[in-house]
Structures are given as C-alpha cells and as structure tokens.
Amino acid sequence: MLLTYQYKLNPTPQxxxxxxxxxxxxxxxYNYALGQRLDWLNRTRSLLDRCSLVCEPIGEIPQKVDYYTQASDLKQTKELFPEYKNIYADCQQQNLMRLDKAWKRWLVPDKNGKRGGRPRFKKRGDICSFTFPRVNCAKAGTHLIGNALKLSKIGEVEVILHRPIPDGFEVKQATILKKxxxxxxxxxxExxxxxxxxSIDEIKTATGIDVGLEKFLTTAQGQSIEVPQYYRKAQATLARQQRQLARxxxxSKNYQKQANKIALIHLRVARQRKEFHYQVAHWLVKSYDLIVFENLNIKGLARTRLAKxxxxxxxxxxxxxxxxxxxRRGxxxxxxxxxxxxxNCSGCGxxxxxxxxxRVHSCECGxxxxxxxxxxxNLLKLGSVGLPIPGCGGLDISQPVKQQVSYVNLRCSRYIACN
Known part of the structure; x- marks a missing residue:
C-alpha cells in the first residue's frame, strides 16, 4: 500500500x-509539449461535415507525438535553451509524464466510457510542483539524511520532520510543491x-451511513454528526479580504500580498475539512467492521442550487x-x-x-x-445481503416508536485522527 507523508520545508532565499x-x-x-500534441491532432483530423477538397492541412504533416518522442527531444531543448540544463533530468521527464496522463485521460475513455477534460495551457504559477521519482538510491536525485533533504542541483534543504517515517516503510519518490x-x-x-x-465470517459489526446537508452523516445505530460548514463560517472574512483585493x-506587489492572504484562508478551510474527514473516518472504521455507503452522483448534485x-x-x-x-485497518x-x-420503510418495506x-419518516406500521x-x-440492509450479521433487518414495531438521534462529538479527538 502506498501512503503519502507531507513535511514542511525550510529553504533559504536563494x-x-x-x-x-x-x-x-x-x-x-509543458505548454510547448501540449502545443505540439494539439498541432499534430489538428493536422491529422478533418471535421465530419468538411470535404477533404475543401478542408486540408497546410504544410507537411508531422509524425505522431507521444511521451517517448518528446522525451527524446529533451537533449535538443537543452542545447537551444541552456537554462534547462540546471533542472534535474528526471523532473523534466516526470513533467512530460504528467502531460501524457492528462492527454490519455482526454482521448482514451476509461472502463465506464468516461473521459477527462481537454488539457489546458498553464498560466504563470499554475505548475508549482515537480517530482523526483527516486529517493535514497544510487542514481537518485534526492536523498533524505536525518532532517536534511539533499536535492540534485539545488542543495540541502531543511525538512521539519513533525513525525518520523515509520520503520519498514520504503520511500519511493518525493514531490516538491508550493502552497x-x-x-x-x-x-x-510503500x-x-x-x-x-x-474474512466474511469474522465481520461482527456493521453499519450504514447516510450523508446529508442537515447532518453530515447518520449511522444505522442512530448516531449523527453535525455539518461543520467551514467554508460558510469563513465567508464573511473571505468577502472582506476579496473586497480589499479588488481595490x-x-x-502589483500589494495585489500579490492580498491574494496570498485569500489563499491562506482557503488553505486553512481545506485543512480543517480534511482533518474533520479523517476524524470521522477513523471513528467509523474503529467502531465497525463493515461500512455501507451510498454511491451518489456528486458531480450531478453539485450542479444544483445546493452546490455551495x-x-x-x-x-x-x-x-x-x-x-x-x-x-489500512483491514x-x-x-x-x-x-x-x-x-x-421505503426500514421496518416493513x-x-x-x-x-x-x-425530515421524519412516519409509516402506517407505527x-x-x-x-x-x-x-x-435501508442502506445497511442492502449492503449486508448474504452476510452472517445479526440485527441488519432494520427497526420493527416492537422497538420504541419515536427515536431521538444522538450527536457524536468529535472535537479534541487527536488520538482518533492519528491512529
């Protein structure tokens, strides 16, 4: 299993x-390589409603462009532009691999017949990360020694190791990114x-979770978690900072400073949300052996008026x-x-x-x-078909008629998030 550990760097100004x-x-x-691919595609295609006598490529038709042809041109790129000699070669190859993956996602559909969007040209500052594919080996461009990260053609950069890398974990690659x-x-x-x-016979506890906007999720045992609404709470601060940015x-430098303040607010909201997700996930996995969830069309729901x-x-x-x-927990x-x-009623169907x-389900069965x-x-009932799990049939008339939903408090649960 591949895991990602992220650490803060403390580089020098140089x-x-x-x-x-x-x-x-x-x-x-990246933009030049994408332009090569789009030029090849436009020169070797003709629209369905155009005759070749009317619409025909002008000039010599180039050969097919892929990762291997563009990677072989890196030597020529360094001769024409000597500044590319200062970049580690593997980072340039990984940059082309990133473009190749985006290109294939656009042209080649996946197993469900869906394709990604067309690759776009990157604006200044859009590419803020690059990857060293090998770490701590003979031909690697990156070596982690203690709290120092030695990067080829950059030097040693201090790493703030807020948690140690566990024993037995092998470092496969390192990605440098800017936030x-x-x-x-x-x-x-790894x-x-x-x-x-x-195994199926060892599953003893199971639950179904229903996600929503009024409550973040509700389990089949009646426990609910409130929606934190981190972005909603930060909207007033964001609006004030964005008005200052508009002025x-x-x-200018003041514009860049103000834009960075707004980016810090968005970064804080994203980190709060991610921490909350990990806390809830660890609590659910620690409590139950089987978790049944609903396959929602989230992209479709995000196009409604409830998108925010x-x-x-x-x-x-x-x-x-x-x-x-x-x-990770089995x-x-x-x-x-x-x-x-x-x-459908969970008691009688x-x-x-x-x-x-x-917001209240009231059935004729009581x-x-x-x-x-x-x-x-109902989700638990559908997901536990054929499993030897007791108590998956839902509520019946013999149980209390009116139920109160309890709220789980996940605050100060650092232990849950870290284990």
Whole structure:
C-alpha cells in the first residue's frame, strides 16, 4: 500500500528563487509539449461535415507525438535553451509524464466510457510542483539524511520532520510543491505491513451511513454528526479580504500580498475539512467492521442550487478517505445504489412518499424515526445481503416508536485522527 507523508520545508532565499525558476521553466516546457500534441491532432483530423477538397492541412504533416518522442527531444531543448540544463533530468521527464496522463485521460475513455477534460495551457504559477521519482538510491536525485533533504542541483534543504517515517516503510519518490504558506515535500511511502482484510465470517459489526446537508452523516445505530460548514463560517472574512483585493492594482506587489492572504484562508478551510474527514473516518472504521455507503452522483448534485453546501461538506473526498483508512485497518466498505432508500420503510418495506422538506419518516406500521436514520437502515440492509450479521433487518414495531438521534462529538479527538 502506498501512503503519502507531507513535511514542511525550510529553504533559504536563494533556494526559493531556484525552486520558483524550475517551476516556471517546467511550465513553459509543458505548454510547448501540449502545443505540439494539439498541432499534430489538428493536422491529422478533418471535421465530419468538411470535404477533404475543401478542408486540408497546410504544410507537411508531422509524425505522431507521444511521451517517448518528446522525451527524446529533451537533449535538443537543452542545447537551444541552456537554462534547462540546471533542472534535474528526471523532473523534466516526470513533467512530460504528467502531460501524457492528462492527454490519455482526454482521448482514451476509461472502463465506464468516461473521459477527462481537454488539457489546458498553464498560466504563470499554475505548475508549482515537480517530482523526483527516486529517493535514497544510487542514481537518485534526492536523498533524505536525518532532517536534511539533499536535492540534485539545488542543495540541502531543511525538512521539519513533525513525525518520523515509520520503520519498514520504503520511500519511493518525493514531490516538491508550493502552497500559500511555503514549500512542502510529499514522500510516497510503500507500506508492506498492511493487514489482510477480515474474512466474511469474522465481520461482527456493521453499519450504514447516510450523508446529508442537515447532518453530515447518520449511522444505522442512530448516531449523527453535525455539518461543520467551514467554508460558510469563513465567508464573511473571505468577502472582506476579496473586497480589499479588488481595490489593489492588478499585478502589483500589494495585489500579490492580498491574494496570498485569500489563499491562506482557503488553505486553512481545506485543512480543517480534511482533518474533520479523517476524524470521522477513523471513528467509523474503529467502531465497525463493515461500512455501507451510498454511491451518489456528486458531480450531478453539485450542479444544483445546493452546490455551495454540497462542495463544502465534500462527500466524495470523505468517502475516498474512509475507504483508504478501512483498507489500512483491514475493514470492509461497500457502496450500494441509494435509490428509494429514503422512501421505503426500514421496518416493513412499504413505500412512503415524502418531499425533501419532510425530515421524519412516519409509516402506517407505527415506525416513526428520523428520515436519515431510516435511509441508513435501508442502506445497511442492502449492503449486508448474504452476510452472517445479526440485527441488519432494520427497526420493527416492537422497538420504541419515536427515536431521538444522538450527536457524536468529535472535537479534541487527536488520538482518533492519528491512529
């Protein structure tokens, strides 16, 4: 299993200038390579409604451009532009690999028939990271010795090791990236000690989770977590800072300083949200052996008038984190179709029509519970089919009619987030 540990760097002013120069040169080379590919594509294609006698490429048709042809041209690039000799060769190759992946995502559909967007030309400052593919080996351009990171053609950079790299983890590659508050390094670590997943017979506890905007999620046991709304709480501060930015002269130093203040606010919101997601994920994986969630079309939901709230809770990022934490702990996760889970009764299975404004599920069988709780019970029932798990049939009439949803307090849970 591959993990990523990120550490803060403390480069000297001269090293900062070198790192920024590398990013700018790699950006220009990325744009040139993308232009080569688009030129080849336009010269070797003709529109369906155009005759070749009317629409025909002008000039010599170039040969097909791919990663290998562009990587072989790096030697010529260094001869024409000597400043590229100061960049480590592997970083330039990784830059072209990044373009090649984006190009293939656009032209080649995945197993579901979906394709990515067309690669775009990068503006100044868009490329703020570069990768050293080898670390601590004979031909590596990066060596981590203690708290010093030795980079080829840059020198030794101090690393703030706020947590040690665990024993037995192999450092595969290092990515240098720039954020609003400084430079960081992300180490890709290979962990060979990941436990095997529990067998089906060993699963003893299971739950279903229903995500929402009123409550972040509700479990099949009736526990709910409030929505933190980090972005909503920061909106007033962001609006004030953005008004100050609008008064600055675009491109001036004061404009850049104010833009960096806004970037710091967004960075803080993103970190708060990520920390919250990890806390919830560790709590769920620690409590249950099987977690059933709903496969939502989050991109489609983000196009509605609730887009800001949906993007603020970031369900997709949370589900990815939860699945990664579950794999590391040997637990199981399962996604099911969410259709009709909030309409059907978890006790008797009867369809109970209700609008989104109705937050309480009330059935003729006598079951009156929270709407999200009812949906979580239905998700658990769908995800646990064929599993020897007791108590997955939902609530029935013999249980209390009116249920109160309890809220789990995840504050000050550093232990949960770190383990």
């Amino acid at each position: 090293q900062v200038v070198t790192l920024e120069a590398w990013g700018e040169l790699l950006r220009r080379h 609003a508050d400084g430079w960081y390094v992300s180490f890709s670590l 962990d060979k000690t990941v436990p095997e997943s529990l 600055k002269t675009k491109g 709230s949906i993007l603020d809770v970031a369900w997709g990022a949370f589900l990815q984190i939860m699945q990664a934490v579950a794999v 637990k199981h996760t399962r996604g099911v179709d969410p259709r009709k889970t909030s309409i 009867v369809r109970v029509e209700k609008t989104l404004a109705v 079951l009156v519970i929270d709407r999200d709780w009812n949906s979580a019970l």
